[in-house]
Amino acid sequence: MTRYLITGAGGMLGRDLQTALRGRAVTAAARRELDIADADAAREAVRGHDVIINAAAYTKVDDAESHEDDALRVNALGAENLARAAAEEGAVLVQLSTDYVFDGTATSPYAEDAPLAPVSAYGRTKAEGERRALAAHPDGTIVVRTAWLYGQHGPNFAATMLALAAQRATLTVVDDQRGQPTWTHDLAEQIVRLLDSGARSGVVHGTSSGETTWFGFARAVFEEAGLDPERVQPTDSSTFVRPAPRPAYSVLGHDAWAPLGLESIRDWRSALADAWRSGAIARPSA
Template sequence: MTIVVIGKSGQLAQELKRLDDSLLCLGRDDIDITSAENVNSILSNNNVTGIINASAYTAVDKAESEKQQAFEINAAAVENLAKFANQNAVPLVHVSTDYVFSGDKGSPYLVEDVHAPIGVYGASKAAGEKAIQQFAPSQGCIIRTSWVYSQFGNNFVKTMLRLMAEKPELGIIDDQIGSPTSASALAKACLYAVNHNVNGVHHFTDSGVCSWYDFALAIQELGIKYGLLNKSIPVKPIPTLAYPTPAKRPSYSVLDKASLTMAFNGLQPKHWRVELSEVMQQIASTK
């Protein structure tokens, strides 16, 4: 059996490989997912029995000026993978995002809620979801997630630790609400899905809800606890309007996770503070 992970250098791919060393991780130098011919050739030659797509164009602000690139990776390439999965009857697990929604609902988004992206990144990810539903309806599993971080790569947690060590104070947005997600926990959900042929659309994040400001305060608290920071600095709440960006962000993007209980055999996400503590300890152990 060969389960292929599309992506090699991203934090989710690295967590997947850490959890299961038998996975075959393919990066940009190994496979061109924007080419249907290359996808069919590489995956067929490797006798693939399952696919986890951990590759994506995730530069939310850059996507506003690089629409073609975002859609190539997040939509056209996903269509190629979906067609291969359907033709070869192999499960395809695809990771999507809370950005397919506007954030205006005011209550947790259900898996069946209609797409309403407010930027190019979200629109490209929504198009990728539609490609799987159209071309691999019985083979595809879409896992929407949010605010992913880990010991690997660049993410909010590692950025906060760096800035808190460098700056005298920080202002962090407090009016965008969501759920952080440890890439390690997300990786476990992806592995379960590909190994058990889970189908359909599901939401996976850590449990609990917070603002970026709340998240930052917890990062500082645990950073000091685990010796990653020498001192605390003032962290002040600021509104989104005070920090304009090229792309709009959803203001409330909490995802309802009710479908996990049945489709994932009762998989229960841990609270985000518990997962954050574990990741901070992992970071500390590499210092």
């Protein structure tokens, strides 16, 4: 019987992973229960498990600019600790990563082996986490990069748009950042398929197929909610200056799935429709 450990189990993806693994032997460790930056705690948590899915992360992108050491502690040291412990245990580690490991200047989807070039503190710490995990356990670490996540169990862009829709007649959303909205339900299911395929190492991109901008995503959310999409108006990033730079282009390629005998995650628009129908996106208040 395969025994799974999910770190960061209280987060949006962590909770959907628990659902995707329902009926299997799963230990779910939330952040308050396991500090993965503590090497001894990580080793003890990993003991007795065959698969570790590391969904724990410091994800405050803007705060990381002034607290990079704190982000590095979780995103890099924590990943390294889990990888070392997994290597000792003979277990597989799935290390969740991000589109922020790239600089966002590409004009075609980033391949899985594209050079890492983060431009933010958050991106640097996640890139370092990839490097350390792969170095510590090269034959048993799978890096899964994802982006633009939304889901039922945490704050996210789709829910924010609907909350704002209840407060404002119109919204302005940036139309010069391009990526792949990805439902955490779909990502969780894809990770389980990946593990069931027998894969033990490598890098894959766990994002939805297709692409859009934040503006296009917002309009799609309005359409699903039965709201007038014309209430969403486009703007550019210069109107929303934040401490951490955002990648202008975050579209990730999916070529690594076919050699594993797996299809990439479905189109983002189809997933959004199902997410709405399932109630995974909060409906606007009356």
